[in-house]
Amino acid sequence: MSDNASRTATAHVHGHSEENYLECAHGWKSWAFTLDHKRIGVMYLVAILASFLLGGVMALVLRAELFTPNKLFLSEDMYNQMFTLHGAVMTFLFLIPSIPAALGNFILPVMLGVKDVAFPRMNLASFYLWVFGAIFFLLAILLGGLDTGWTFYTPYSTTTNTAVITATLGVFILGFSSIFTGLNFMVTINTMRPAGMTWFRMPLFLWSLYATSIIQILATPVLGITGLLLVAERALGIGIFDPARGGDPVLFQHFFWFYSHPAVYIMILPAMGVVSELVSTFSRKTIFGYRFIAYSSIAIALLGFLVWGHHMFVSGQSALAATVFSALTFTVSIPSAIKVFNWLSTMYKGAISLETPMCYALSFIFLFGIGGLTGLYLGALATDVHLHDTYFVVAHFHYVMVGGTLIAFLGGLHYWWPKMFGRMYNETWARVACLIIFVGFNATFFPQFVLGSRGMPRRYARYDGEFIFFHQFSTTGAMILGCGLVLCAGVLVHSLLRGRKAPANPWGGSTLEWKCSSPPPHHNFDWPPVVTEPYQYDHIVYDPEHQGYVEVEDIPEEDEVTGVPVESHT
């Protein structure tokens, strides 16, 4: 078989029989009332990026205030409100829906090979619930702010005169938005897989979304009822969390963390799924330990339900409970480490190309490694007593949430950006942005580990003079991080306006979304796609004519003696 023959025998790309999803209908109504998962995904993307901007500006304001030990421009009350809203907006409006609702909504059905999610109307309802939840948050800012911390701990949240009820109702509504997304994904994956798409042929991103959905369905309702009880406590005085009336404020903490610890895995599991895709594609090598990665997602989802008590080591929990929760906490590190080792093994002897998404994936592995390992200090009882409520905790969860989820989100965004919008971005500047973000992030949060271990408490507007150096280092890093993110946004916006038209498969990915045009047609596939093993790259070759990868239909002939494919491309 000659080179020419293999090039002409390229597989047909889906999407020539109808217009792509961006151009198949016009006008604002075609977006506002769309049932197309791709358009809903894009609307989610715009919405969560707006929230990220809001939360990010708050973060920069907080860091700026901390540049000096004394008051710069924020009063103590304003500072309390600012960090509360930063945390609440980032958690509930950005991190939780970021990868599942924006990228997942767009990619899941295409990756799975189906036309849409199982319940398209519920999908749209989920988006509008998100919008209503966001409106409640904005109302809370207008109606006196919120200064409880994103955790809404009683008894402070029942006594402060800020807008706790409004914000809690916002959380309640956002919870249902999250449940609807999870329910939709779970049903879609369970009942709609096309012929040939067996459980163990599913791309690992889908496994991670499935695991995430389990948590969304099982944990979020508990947050819902906790929020309702808090509202009833404030509005009616039901006394459930009030010791004077026989209630127990620690019960609130149990309820809250029963959701909010698994919610941490709602944030990180999809990020791990994205990284699994990126590492395999950009190493041009079959993922190492597919089943281990798949099962470890499920293991993390289930173990995540058993560790909430590690947030309450100093809340007066019994010594036995604390010991058990500590031990269980360490078990979560096993499936997490399985993933990291499998990514490293995938890269070993792979043909690694450092495209922008891969740069983010490598950043993720490094930062998640630090975030995960520092978690062990917080899971250990003795060290946690020292580190509890210090900047060490702040640094730890920012390494996981920002260094993990945000970085993977950006990696996934750069990976699927050509698919979503049909445009390539400037590779060089995108890589520069990634580097600046990486440097800025570490400069912001690494000093906070030191601050915390030296006793700097979290949530303080003022601090002792001995901490000046690290705080100023951190603030400088935050500004660098901000610049990197602005550059990243600039590169992506520029690509929409001036970017080169994207080929169907710019990265040589082997999963189904790369088999349809960029952007995909309205119904994703012209005919039900043929599903084979994922992560096979032998038949995907670079074609300079398309400036992208094409699939060669006939598998290259094998040398009968060695079983090695005969070289069919240069």
Added chain:
Amino acid sequence: MSTTTAPPPEAAPPEHSGGGNDDHGHGHDHGHDPFLAHHFGSAKQQFDAGKFGMWLFLVTEILFFSGLFCAYAVYRSTHPEAFANADQYLDPMLGAANTAVLIFSSLTMAWAVRAAQLGQQQLLVRLLTITLSCASIFLGVKAVEYSHKWDLGILWSSMFNPQLHAHHSPALLVMSIPAMLAVVATAILFGLGKSKQKPVQAKFWGCLLITSAAYFGGVGLGLVVPIIEGAITGETAVEVAEHAAATEHAAVEHAAAENAAVKHAADHTADGAATTAATAGSVEAAAAEQVAIDMTYTGIFFSIYFVMTGLHGIHILAGMGVIAWLLYRSLLGHFGPRYFGPVDFVGLYWHLVDLIWIYLFPLLYLIG
């Protein structure tokens, strides 16, 4: 029951098509199913997706209530005396009546699924109407219970201020306003449907008129049950009505004056209780002290009671909304052997709402 079966392929036996509105029913010869969404490959896939989705939703519902059951368990273990004492304010007969009503509605709902599967249009409409009416009766009984507690001051923690004698407020009347409005509105719409000769609309509003009126049947039931109960146990209706207020009555059988004294003690500190009761003898003193301790945290029981039964009531209302939607679609003849998914899914939801009540009833009413 056959509620777990997928729709049978193609030709299902149309044996019991008792509806008579065949013009609305599915044409069995249609090549394309009008209710098959474009993104599903087959009716079976659509049914399976809907069913699995509903089961997952029920899981979220159970976890939603689990927080409350958990709070119940925690506070029952920390304040057992409060729970034991509070139970006397609840009338198990009313709870039992409501349990019976809901279990019966589960029967009619399950039967409605079968009627849809067999294409028995008229029976389906009737069964859905009965299910809706049972839900209304349940709410009527609940309104009697709530209004009675309002009159006695037996409310959640911050408002918990039990009175010996119920003061007569228009609470029941106020709670019944939505039902009255519903009766008037459905009657008008029923009349309009009749006069404009829109049979589907007329039937739909007629069924909802029956549903709205059933609420007052529930109110009647809620008022009559205690009277019958009193007749059987030999107490007068008035005594029974105030039975809940007179907690001491159940504990120690005394004259009304002494009851008032203990009651007085209950409203004060344990010291006060001891001094008051000292005049009445040591046995009474112990009893009074007991009551004084009991009353401290009884309010938290009623916090849990109102949150749990209130949320359950909201679920009943939501269920009524979706069953009314089913009713309308049944009148249009949408459901038959080839398409009955929505009836099945709503049925599952209704059984769950019923099931939660089956747990609430013993946990709240039968722990004395």
